[in-house]
Amino acid sequence: xxxxxxxxxxxxxxxxxxxxxxxxxxxxxxxxxxxxxxxxxxxxxxxxxxxxxxxxxxxxxxxxxxxxxxxxxxxxxxxxxxxxxxxxxxxxxxxxxxxxxxxxxxxxxxxxxxxxxxxxxxxxxxxxxxxxxxxxxxxxxxxxxxxxxxxxxxxxxxxxxxxxxxxxxxxxxxxxxxxxxxxxxxxxxxxxxxxxxxxxxxxxxxxxxxxxxxxxxxxxxxxxxxxxxxxxxxxxxxxxxxxxxxxxxx
Ligand SMILES: *[C@@H]1O[C@H](CO)[C@@H](O)[C@H](O)[C@H]1NC(C)=O
Ligand SMILES: *[C@@H]1O[C@H](CO)[C@@H](O)[C@H](O)[C@H]1NC(C)=O
Ligand SMILES: *[C@@H]1O[C@H](CO)[C@@H](O)[C@H](O)[C@H]1NC(C)=O
Ligand SMILES: *[C@@H]1O[C@H](CO)[C@@H](O)[C@H](O)[C@H]1NC(C)=O
Ligand SMILES: *[C@@H]1O[C@H](CO)[C@@H](O)[C@H](O)[C@H]1NC(C)=O
Ligand SMILES: *[C@@H]1O[C@H](CO)[C@@H](O)[C@H](O)[C@H]1NC(C)=O
Ligand SMILES: *[C@@H]1O[C@H](CO)[C@@H](O)[C@H](O)[C@H]1NC(C)=O
Ligand SMILES: *[C@@H]1O[C@H](CO)[C@@H](O)[C@H](O)[C@H]1NC(C)=O
Ligand SMILES: *[C@@H]1O[C@H](CO)[C@@H](O)[C@H](O)[C@H]1NC(C)=O
Numbered sequence: 001x002x003x004x005x006x007x008x009x010x011x012x013x014x015x016x017x018x019x020x021x022x023x024x025x026x027x028x029x030x031x032x033x034x035x036x037x038x039x040x041x042x043x044x045x046x047x048x049x050x051x052x053x054x055x056x057x058x059x060x061x062x063x064x065x066x067x068x069x070x071x072x073x074x075x076x077x078x079x080x081x082x083x084x085x086x087x088x089x090x091x092x093x094x095x096x097x098x099x100x101x102x103x104x105x106x107x108x109x110x111x112x113x114x115x116x117x118x119x120x121x122x123x124x125x126x127x128x129x130x131x132x133x134x135x136x137x138x139x140x141x142x143x144x145x146x147x148x149x150x151x152x153x154x155x156x157x158x159x160x161x162x163x164x165x166x167x168x169x170x171x172x173x174x175x176x177x178x179x180x181x182x183x184x185x186x187x188x189x190x191x192x193x194x195x196x197x198x199x200x201x202x203x204x205x206x207x208x209x210x211x212x213x214x215x216x217x218x219x220x221x222x223x224x225x226x227x228x229x230x231x232x233x234x235x236x237x238x239x240x241x242x243x244x245x246x247x248x249x250x
Contacts, residue, residue, distance in 0.1 A: 005074060008059075009066055028052040028111045031104065034089070037209050038119075040126040040152070044092045044099070048106035048113070051086040056108040058088035063103055119179065125206045126152040126180055133202075133215045139194055142166070144187040144202055146215065150180040155204035157214070159189040162199055166191060196222035 031048040038044055048058050060068040060081060067074055068081045068090055081090045088106065092099050105114035130149040136142070142159055158168040166189040174183030187202065202215040 005066060008069060009064075027113050029087070029106060029108055030113045031090075031106045031115065033117075033123075036123040037125045037207060038095075038123055039210070040095060040124065042095065044095050044117070046090045046092070046104060046106075046117070047084070047087055048090070048108065049087045050106075050108040050111075053109045053111050055083070055086060057083070059107045060088075060090045061105040061107070061114075121153070122207075123209075124152060125210050126150060127206070127212060128214070131214055135200070135215075135217050137195065137200075137217075137219065140191045142187075142189045142191070142195075142200065144185075144215065146185045146187070146202065147183075148174075148185065149182050151182075151206075152180050153207055154181050154183070155185075155206045155214075157185060157187055157202050157204040159187060160201045160203050161191060161195065165203075194222065195219050 029048060029050045029052060031046045034045045034047045046060075048060070050056050050058060057070040058081075059066060059070065060079070067079045071082055071088075073079045073081065078093055079090060080093070081088060088108070090104070090106070100117055100119050103114050103116050105112055128148040128151040130147075132147040134145040136144075144159065146157070148155075154172060154174050157170060159166045169188045171186040171188075172183060174181045176182075196219060198219045200217040200219065201213050203211060204214050205211050
């Protein structure tokens with residue numbers, strides 16, 4: 001495999017030298033990202049359109065390293081790809097910071113196209129790596145305090161009760177570090193009536209193209225809670241404190 005690859009790289013270098021003159025005039029082939037938004041940590045697929053030179057077999061390179069040749073991956077844990085209509089795809093799996101801001105080249109026949117895979121913040125999303133959630137439910141009022149680590153962009157969240165969206169006020173305090181945001185969201189909502197045996201969820205929009213549920217809470221039967229409240233002498237008041245991890249125990 002090693003010698004095969006060295007030989008292959010030599011051949012590719014020669015082809016690239018020969019094709020340099022061509023590519024500088026016009027790009028007969030080109031690659032682009034296929035799915036938006038790009039979700040950090042998940043797969044990103046690039047598509048090399050080779051229709052202008054016929055659907056030739058394609059080679060993909062990351063900088064000067066051949067990573068995929070005619071559907072054969074040299075790093076199968078990281079890259080896969082296949083021939084599709086009009087060209088060939090490269091899937092970069094479980095993306096990390098080192099997969100971006102770096103050039104990828106697709107080659108087909110004597111043509112090649114290279115470009116840097118950038119993080120375009122218009123299309124880029126990072127689901128928070130860590131969430132810590134404190135729910136406070138007082139009769140008709142719901143307060144949710146959410147600590148988020150490593151998120152992009154700062155999401156807009158609302159509380160849903162079963163499937164109804166409540167009017168929500170969001171206060172936030174965030175700082176950015178290495179492209180990701182860290183900070184706290186305080187979300188406040190009200191309902192018309194006291195809530196019993198309902199499912200509360202916090203649904204967040206990350207930009208305009210991606211939505212995710214980041215917290216859920218199942219409220220108890222009110223009778224049970226009232227009995228407990230009476231014992232503790234706090235009519236109708238109960239405070240539920242949970243972390244993201246402990247949500248699973250409710
Ligand atoms: C990422 O790509 C691999 C290989 O094609 C696939 O098995 C996996 O399901 C993909 N993951 C996601 C989250 O789509
Ligand atoms: C490939 O490029 C050609 C010419 O630009 C275009 O007509 C065709 O639709 C593209 N194919 C795909 C799958 O995007
Ligand atoms: C990619 O991430 C998914 C989900 O986190 C994981 O199940 C999978 O094993 C990872 N794949 C590779 C090749 O690391
Ligand atoms: C990508 O490179 C540009 C220019 O070199 C730099 O400003 C930017 O911070 C880099 N982004 C990442 C995520 O490394
Ligand atoms: C990011 O994407 C938007 C929308 O497609 C585009 O207008 C903008 O030029 C892109 N930014 C960069 C730096 O490529
Ligand atoms: C969120 O609420 C907590 C507790 O009430 C408060 O200490 C914090 O300053 C609030 N943060 C924001 C961003 O409003
Ligand atoms: C709340 O969610 C749980 C599990 O998702 C479901 O079993 C239950 O029926 C839901 N309760 C209500 C009141 O919708
Ligand atoms: C959140 O909503 C505000 C106001 O509607 C908007 O300016 C902002 O772009 C939104 N942010 C996201 C991440 O959707
Ligand atoms: C709980 O309240 C419901 C009405 O909300 C009532 O039908 C039920 O009998 C009560 N259960 C107990 C154990 O008090």
